[in-house]
Amino acid sequence: MRNDNQVKSLFYDICSTGNMESYDNLYTLLCSKLIHFSASITGSFHLAEEIVSDVFIMIWQKREQLMNVREPQVYIYVCTRNLSLNHVSQRKSHIDYESLDRDALAIAPGVEDMLISSEVSQLIEKSIRELPTRCQLIFRLVKMDGLSYKQVAKLLDISIKTVDAQLSIAIKKLTSAIQLDMSSDLIRSYLHRD
Amino acid sequence: MHHENIERIWHLLARKTAGEITGEEAKELDIILQQHPHASFIQDLLIHDWSDKNKSFSSEETATLLAKHKRRLAAAMDQSIDDEKPLSPKNVPFPARVKSIKTIRYWMAAAGVLTMLILGLRWWLKPAEEQHSIAMERLETKSGSRSEILLPDGTKVWLNAGSSLDYPRQFTGNTRNVQLIGEAYFDVVKDAHKPFLVHTRAFTVKVIGTIFNIRAYADEDSAVTSLIQGAVEVQLGKSGNNVVKMKPNEKLTVAMPERPDTDDNSTPAENQDNIEKIYVKRGTLTTMKDSTIVETAWTENKLAFKNTSFEKIAVLLGKWFGTDIRFKNEDKKQINLTGTFQRESLDEVLHALQLTGTQFKYEKDNAGVIWIE
Numbered sequence: 001m002r003n004d005n006q007v008k009s010l011f012y013d014i015c016s017t018g019n020m021e022s023y024d025n026l027y028t029l030l031c032s033k034l035i036h037f038s039a040s041i042t043g044s045f046h047l048a049e050e051i052v053s054d055v056f057i058m059i060w061q062k063r064e065q066l067m068n069v070r071e072p073q074v075y076i077y078v079c080t081r082n083l084s085l086n087h088v089s090q091r092k093s094h095i096d097y098e099s100l101d102r103d104a105l106a107i108a109p110g111v112e113d114m115l116i117s118s119e120v121s122q123l124i125e126k127s128i129r130e131l132p133t134r135c136q137l138i139f140r141l142v143k144m145d146g147l148s149y150k151q152v153a154k155l156l157d158i159s160i161k162t163v164d165a166q167l168s169i170a171i172k173k174l175t176s177a178i179q180l181d182m183s184s185d186l187i188r189s190y191l192h193r194d
Numbered sequence: 195m196h197h198e199n200i201e202r203i204w205h206l207l208a209r210k211t212a213g214e215i216t217g218e219e220a221k222e223l224d225i226i227l228q229q230h231p232h233a234s235f236i237q238d239l240l241i242h243d244w245s246d247k248n249k250s251f252s253s254e255e256t257a258t259l260l261a262k263h264k265r266r267l268a269a270a271m272d273q274s275i276d277d278e279k280p281l282s283p284k285n286v287p288f289p290a291r292v293k294s295i296k297t298i299r300y301w302m303a304a305a306g307v308l309t310m311l312i313l314g315l316r317w318w319l320k321p322a323e324e325q326h327s328i329a330m331e332r333l334e335t336k337s338g339s340r341s342e343i344l345l346p347d348g349t350k351v352w353l354n355a356g357s358s359l360d361y362p363r364q365f366t367g368n369t370r371n372v373q374l375i376g377e378a379y380f381d382v383v384k385d386a387h388k389p390f391l392v393h394t395r396a397f398t399v400k401v402i403g404t405i406f407n408i409r410a411y412a413d414e415d416s417a418v419t420s421l422i423q424g425a426v427e428v429q430l431g432k433s434g435n436n437v438v439k440m441k442p443n444e445k446l447t448v449a450m451p452e453r454p455d456t457d458d459n460s461t462p463a464e465n466q467d468n469i470e471k472i473y474v475k476r477g478t479l480t481t482m483k484d485s486t487i488v489e490t491a492w493t494e495n496k497l498a499f500k501n502t503s504f505e506k507i508a509v510l511l512g513k514w515f516g517t518d519i520r521f522k523n524e525d526k527k528q529i530n531l532t533g534t535f536q537r538e539s540l541d542e543v544l545h546a547l548q549l550t551g552t553q554f555k556y557e558k559d560n561a562g563v564i565w566i567e
Binding site for chain 2: 003005006008009012013024027028031032035036039045049050052053056057060061103104106107108109110116124125142143144146148149164167168169170171172174175178
């Protein structure tokens with residue numbers, strides 16, 4: 001689910017009034033997503049936790065100067081990306097997709113409320129882990145983090161078209177993974193669950 | 195199965211997942227999905243929330259992370275206050291000073307990165323217009339498509355076909371106000387100090403935090419509030435002085451007021467009547483055999499009706515599929531029907547209704563209007 005408006009509203013509230021409650025809410029809203037994003041670059045959840053905390057400390061300290069930021073969500077992700085890259089190597093300014101940590105990016109449909117079996121969920125997870133890492137990252141940023149095409153494009157410095165194409169590839173792959181392995185009975189029982 | 199359809203579907207599903215789909219594309223997707231049940235399954239998978247497989251944070255863990263972060267923030271703030279003081283051996287003990295020099299360096303580096311970032315971002319994002327005055331946003335759905343949105347306060351709203359919701363980019367002031375035309379399902383985040391108000395032409399619904407559905411289409415003769423959970427207050431009349439309090443599982447039907455500026459054939463004398471007459475009916479929600487609640491079935495992508503006149507069903511179907519459905523015979527309008535549909539096309543729905551023994555025929559004319567006789 002998109003939370004862009006919520007991020008904006010909290011962010012500007014922090015900048016304009018220094019509201020600590022909004023600050024806590026913003027951290028709570030984004031910390032898991034940002035920690036996973038950072039951990040995919042640094043390979044360490046422990047480090048990622050500190051990096052995200054540093055990003056938020058910086059936001060608090062500089063809040064009055066951040067009023068002019070047009071896209072708070074992109075801004076926060078870019079800060080997280082840069083601080084994470086700093087930890088990996090001082091020189092790199094771009095994400096090295098080859099060395100992204102797939103574990104930190106791994107996602108799958110929840111089994112509890114979806115009425116799908118854990119086997120199907122695992123198949124999907126496996127198919128996503130088999131995607132090229134950049135594609136996996138894009139899929140995660142859209143599906144899990146709720147970033148828009150435009151935001152992903154800005155964050156990764158690629159075109160919106162590329163985001164669109166990569167996401168299509170991800171969906172095609174995960175579909176073929178379950179179509180190949182799922183018995184038609186399973187689909188039927190799912191479709192007629194009502 | 196058309197090959198190009200299959201290729202097209204990944205693209206449309208990608209756009210749907212990302213919330214980037216346009217009304218046209220959504221229609222196209224619906225049509226293709228009718229032909230490919232597999233793809234419907236994928237769509238359902240993609241629409242649902244997914245979870246992290248490697249490390250997922252429970253709300254307790256998130257609270258712990260926040261507490262930890264706040265301690266680090268407090269330490270950083272103390273440090274920066276210390277840094278501004280002249281360094282004297284008295285107030286800066288040796289170990290702390292070493293630490294603070296490290297921190298200064300760190301922060302200088304961070305500030306450098308940040309300055310570049312801000313400059314970069316400013317250039318990149320272009321100068322701000324107006325950031326966050328009480329700018330209003332509008333979410334609109336065409337007939338035949340539905341949408342959902344998270345409002346700035348975290349309230350979730352599902353918007354049914356042919357509807358619009360106006361809401362502010364930020365809820366400032368003592369109340370949270372939105373304006374609705376059409377049908378929407380609200381899951382309002384509780385805030386006792388800031389009541390949530392939904393304004394429609396027929397009434398205003400005031401809540402603290404609760405789940406309810408409002409159907410208030412401008413082209414229908416009545417508007418309905420259905421309460422699922424919690425409590426709501428429906429304010430009626432021009433002044434909103436007439437207040438009806440509702441309990442869960444209740445619905446309130448209110449006659450849609452005449453539009454003040456329409457040239458209907460109603461006599462002026464009646465319209466100028468100073469005494470406001472409001473027609474109100476209290477009832478309970480309708481539940482189907484499978485416990486689907488008729489009033490909110492649409493939020494689960496289901497179309498449900500129970501003992502409803504064909505005339506009303508035609509309106510429902512029209513909005514649902516984005517088609518105009520009209521009657522050639524008046525008497526067909528009064529037939530009462532029951533049914534639940536989910537993935538069926540309009541053709542399939544009408545055919546199913548025929549199979550229940552209802553005597554009617556339907557055909558599409560050149561303008562795309564479906565005529566029932």
